[in-house]
Every structure is written in structure tokens, then in C-alpha cells.
Amino acid sequence: MNVKPVEKVSPYRSWAQVAGYFDGDGSISIRRTSRGRPFTLLPALEFGDQSRRQIAMIREFLRLRGIRTGLMAKHGDAWRIEVGTIEGVTRALLEMLPFLYKKKTEARATLDYLSGKISGNDLQKVLRAAVRRGDRERLGLFVDMPWTRNEGAKRAMELAWRFAGRKPSLRPEVQQDIIQRHEAGVSLREIARSTGIPYSTVHRVVSSRRPSRHSSRVV
Numbered sequence: 001m002n003v004k005p006v007e008k009v010s011p012y013r014s015w016a017q018v019a020g021y022f023d024g025d026g027s028i029s030i031r032r033t034s035r036g037r038p039f040t041l042l043p044a045l046e047f048g049d050q051s052r053r054q055i056a057m058i059r060e061f062l063r064l065r066g067i068r069t070g071l072m073a074k075h076g077d078a079w080r081i082e083v084g085t086i087e088g089v090t091r092a093l094l095e096m097l098p099f100l101y102k103k104k105t106e107a108r109a110t111l112d113y114l115s116g117k118i119s120g121n122d123l124q125k126v127l128r129a130a131v132r133r134g135d136r137e138r139l140g141l142f143v144d145m146p147w148t149r150n151e152g153a154k155r156a157m158e159l160a161w162r163f164a165g166r167k168p169s170l171r172p173e174v175q176q177d178i179i180q181r182h183e184a185g186v187s188l189r190e191i192a193r194s195t196g197i198p199y200s201t202v203h204r205v206v207s208s209r210r211p212s213r214h215s216s217r218v219v
Contacts, residue, residue: 011060011061012057012060012061015095015099016099018062018096019096019097019098019099022045022047022096022100022103023103025047025048026045026048027045027046027048028043028044028045028046028106028107028127028136029043029044029046029140030042030043030123030140031044031140032143032145038156039147039153039156040120040145040152040153040156041113041120041123041124041143041149042084043110043113043114043123044082044089045083045089045092045093046080046082047059047082048078049079050078050079051079052079054079055072058081059072059081062083062088065095066091067083067088067092068083068085068088069081069082069083069084070082070083070084086114089110089114090111090114093111097111102135103135103136105130106126106127106130106135106136109123109126109127110123113148113149115149116148116149119146119147119148119151120143120145120146120147121144121145121146124139124142124145128142170197174197175205178197178202178205178206179206179209182206188203
């Protein structure tokens with residue numbers, strides 16, 4: 001009995017090929033970021049297939065073009081990889097955009113959000129419209145995000161949120177308020193309690209304004 005040889009699949013060689021695959025088996029997912037940027041969304045690109053080799057070839061194609069992906073992982077009966085960096089998502093979408101059909105509107109909206117042209121709510125509305133059309137299967141819970149990505153990042157900075165593990169820096173007017181309240185007789189612990197600012201930060205602000213090391217101890 002003659003056994004038919006297994007058909008070999010050629011490696012991906014162009015963005016047009018990858019875009020065609022993404023149009024059918026790729027997805028733009030949306031996460032609310034958790035590392036200090038609660039006012040922005042993080043889009044990611046997902047590629048999935050039952051064939052491990054297919055996903056490995058896409059991952060290699062992206063790697064050779066400087067786009068990092070997460071490790072290959074199996075979810076259910078499908079292998080998946082994800083492009084999760086802003087730089088990687090932007091680059092991949094820009095390269096695939098001319099060749100996309102079904103996901104072209106989603107890709108454009110994602111790029112518009114990443115470049116600060118539309119709000120997070122606008123992006124989610126576009127993706128939900130795609131679900132209703134049947135162009136994508138699902139989308140997570142709606143997260144109220146009325147700011148553009150740039151506005152969200154600025155808002156987080158203004159509220160002294162921590163970025164990537166760095167200690168929060170207080171605005172000059174906040175530091176001045178701490179100093180004035182302490183000079184008026186309010187203890188450091190009371191200032192920390194009433195403002196929600198860590199005691200160590202309040203102590204550091206006041207200590208930095210003491211005239212000398214021999215000045216009275218702050219309490």
C-alpha cells in the first residue's frame with residue numbers, strides 16, 4: 001500500500017502571508033494594565049492554531065523581524081503565542097494593515113488608540129461592533145476608559161501612581177503643603193493618615209527641609 005507523504009508547509013516569508021493567517025485565526029485582545037497605569041488599556045495580538053508547527057513558524061517570522069512574543073503555550077486543543085509589547089503590537093499591525101480584510105477596522109482602531117487619537121472606550125466600541133458582525137468571537141468585560149492612551153498616562157502621573165516599580169514622586173505643591181502643615185504643628189503621622197501618603201515619604205519631605213542635622217526631631 002502506498003502511503004501519501006505528509007505535505008510540507010513552507011515557512012512564512014511575507015507580511016501578506018502572516019496577515020492572511022491573522023485575519024482568520026488571529027485576534028486583538030485588550031487588557032487593563034496593572035503596573036501603575038490604571039487609566040490605559042494594553043492591546044495584544046494573539047495567534048492560535050491546532051498545529052504547533054504553524055505557530056512556531058509565525059513566532060520565528062516575527063522574531064527575525066525584531067518582534068518579541070511570549071512563549072508558545074497550549075490552551076485547550078490549540079497552540080498560542082502573544083505579542084504583548086506596545087512596540088511589537090504597533091509594528092506588526094502597521095505591517096499587516098495593507099493586507100488585512102476582516103480585521104482591518106479593528107487594527108486601525110487599535111493603532112489609533114496607541115497613537116493617542118481615540119479613547120479606550122472608542123476602541124472597545126469598535127471591537128464590540130466586530131463581535132456583533134461576527135468578525136470576532138468575543139471580548140472581555142467593558143472597562144470604562146474615556147481617556148486616550150496619552151491622557152491616561154498623564155492622569156496616572158498626576159496622581160503619583162508608581163511606574164514599573166519606581167517610587168512615586170510628589171508634585172512640588174504637594175510637598176509644600178506637607179511642609180506648611182507640619183510647620184503649623186500637625187504631626188507627620190497625622191499628615192500621612194489624612195493624605196494617604198506613606199509616613200516614610202512624609203518624613204523624607206520634611207527632613208529634606210530641615211536647616212541642619214541639629215534641628216529639633218520631627219514626630
